Amino acid sequence: MADRAAVSGRTDARRRHDPEVRGFASDNYAGAHPEVLAALALANGGHQVAYxxxxxxxxxxxxxxxxxxPYxxxxxxxxxxxxxxxxLQAMTDRWGAVICAASAHIHVDECGAPERVGGLKLLTxxxxxxxxxPDLIDREAHxxxxxHRAMPQVVSITQNTELGTVYTPDEIRAICDHAHARNMLVHLDGARIANAAASLDVPMRAFTNAVGVDVLSYGGTKNGMVFGESVVVLNPDAVRAMKHLRKMSMQLASKMRFISVQLEALLAKDLWLRNARHSNAMARRLADGVRAVGGVEILYPVQANAVFxxxxxxxxxxxxxxxxxYFWDEATGVVRWMCSFDTREEDVDGFVQALKEELAR
Incomplete structure (x- = not known):
């Protein structure tokens, strides 16, 4: 009976996976942090106003x-x-365009949602x-x-980037100053913002509101939440009708308390930072182990929780x-290894040993 959930004999809830199995495919594969699950339980029970x-x-x-x-x-x-x-919808007009890196998640991994759902033109x-x-932005900022051309209105950057690299606060300040001087706004996709802050050893504000970022997508799922993220408006003048757009975009949760309490569990104290520091440390351990193995080339600086x-x-x-x-680019043999808040040292060491064995075959 140990595999059955301790909830009720009236359900068929049971554990259907081996909780000891871990991989390096994605930090989305990890479960939820116990402190987040405890917060969810605290928010349960009774009635709370919806939406x-x-x-x-x-x-x-x-x-x-x-x-x-404060804003x-x-x-x-x-x-x-x-x-x-x-x-991005809230930051643009119907004729607006968004400048982003060609590797950006909004361009590569969102199934065309910014274009098809948001009605946006991405200038990559x-x-x-x-x-x-700033120089790269100017290739499309005109x-x-x-x-006859979609109007560049927003620059969207990712921190840390899809290649595992991290912008410094000065680099983001330069982008914001450059964009604002051209009457454009700056959006930051912070799916792994905690990992970037841990890598830089600075508060998240140091490379967001303090340097001019207007709107942030705050990511929690990759850092220990069950589900849920948040748009964080840093500059109130940068958006229009956020409440209406969230509803129209099918992103308004009726039982929102169960998203909010998870974000609170991460952010009210230091869980967000503890989790990020650990996953970053495991990526460094993995990179150090791999560097000692002949026949493997690490392609980008390992600055967060990814190794390419x-x-x-x-x-x-x-x-x-x-x-x-996962393969990142199968044609060229490039792979991506991701570490999570629950990656263990023995997971990393076992993976490195397995890599050595396969290279020796």
């Missing part, structure tokens, strides 16, 4: 302002794509490391008076039979 009028969502505003300044306003949503699309720029610069590497294709295929991970 964000509950006491947990009210308190979340105070918590967010402690991190992102910050949180709009909890279900997922990261919802946060990004809703935020190739980058060597996933990071935009033609505002040309009615190139190794022989057949080795990757065999290794995938032992540990789950």
């Amino acid at each position: 964000g009028e509950d006491v947990y969502t009210e308190n979340l505003q105070r918590v967010m302002r402690s991190h992102f300044g 910050a306003q949180a709009f909890p949503v279900f997922n990261g794509t919802g946060a990004n699309v809703t935020a 720029v190739p980058t060597p490391d996933g990071k935009l610069t 033609g505002w008076d040309d009615e 590497a190139r190794l022989p294709h057949d080795v990757s295929v065999r290794l995938q039979e032992r540990y789950r991970f």
Whole structure:
């Protein structure tokens, strides 16, 4: 009976997986942190007003302002794509366009949602490391008076980037100053914002509201939550009709307290930072172990919780039979290994040993 959930004999809830199995495919694969689950239980029971009028969502505003300044306003949503699309819709006109890196999640991994749901034009720029610069932005920041071209209105950056690299506060300040001087706004996709802050060893405000970011998509799922993210408006003048757009975008949770209390559990104290520091440390341990193995090339600086590497294709295929991970570019043999808040040292060491064994075959 140990595999059955301790809830009720009237359900068929039971454990259907091995909780000892861990891989390196995605930090989305991890479960929820026990402290988050405990917070969910505390928020359960009784009735609370629906659609964000509950006491947990009210308190979340105070918590967010402690991190992102007195003007910050949180709009909890279900997922990261919802946060990004809703935020970008609120920041643009119908004829607006968003400048982003060619590797950006909004361009590569959101199934065209910004275009098809948000009605936005994405103006993408190739980058060597996933990071935009003022010069790279200027490749697409033009033609505002040309009615034949979508109007650049927002620069969207990701912190940390999809390639695992981290912007410094000065780099983001330069982007914000450059964008604002051209009457554009800045959106930050913070799916892994906690990992970036842990890597830089600075508060999250140091590279968001303090340097000019207008709107933030705050990510919690990859850092220990069950589900849920939040749009955080840092500059109230940057958005229009956020409440209406969230509802129209199907991102308004009726039982919002269960998203808000998870964000509170992460952010009210230091759980967000503890989790991020651990996953970053496991990625560094993995990178250090891999560097000692001949036949593997690490492609980008390991600054957060991701390791990008190139190794022989057949080795990757065999290794995938032992540990789950993804090809980033199968044609060139590039793979991505992600660490999570629950990755253990023995998981990393076992993976490195398995890699050695497969390379030796």
